[in-house]
Amino acid sequence: MHPENLLPLLRLLPLFVLVAAALGGYLWVERGRSKRDRRRGIQQTKSYWMAEFAHRARMRTKEWLSGTKTRRLTYQGPPLAPKAADLPKSKHRH
Numbered sequence: 001m002h003p004e005n006l007l008p009l010l011r012l013l014p015l016f017v018l019v020a021a022a023l024g025g026y027l028w029v030e031r032g033r034s035k036r037d038r039r040r041g042i043q044q045t046k047s048y049w050m051a052e053f054a055h056r057a058r059m060r061t062k063e064w065l066s067g068t069k070t071r072r073l074t075y076q077g078p079p080l081a082p083k084a085a086d087l088p089k090s091k092h093r094h
Helices: 003-066
Strands: none
Touching: none
16 A cells, blocks of 8 residues: 555544544543442442431331330231122123
8 A cells, every 4th residue: 555545535634533532522421421320329329228227227216115016018918909709790791
């Protein structure tokens, strides 16, 4: 390849520089955004666990002061939906 064959490409050099600068700027901004998202996720996790531990401490304190156990938050009884036999039959005829 001879250097005189590359001379027409010199006119496109500013375009290549512009594309490279735009790509570099985009990657720089995205790196900053991902760092910010990661920090926000860590902060949300920390605040969630702090609130969770505070809630547990309040529950233990109530239990200790009242001498009774707090009720479970999950439903442990029979299913809430009525059985199929108890449901009224539909009167639609096709």
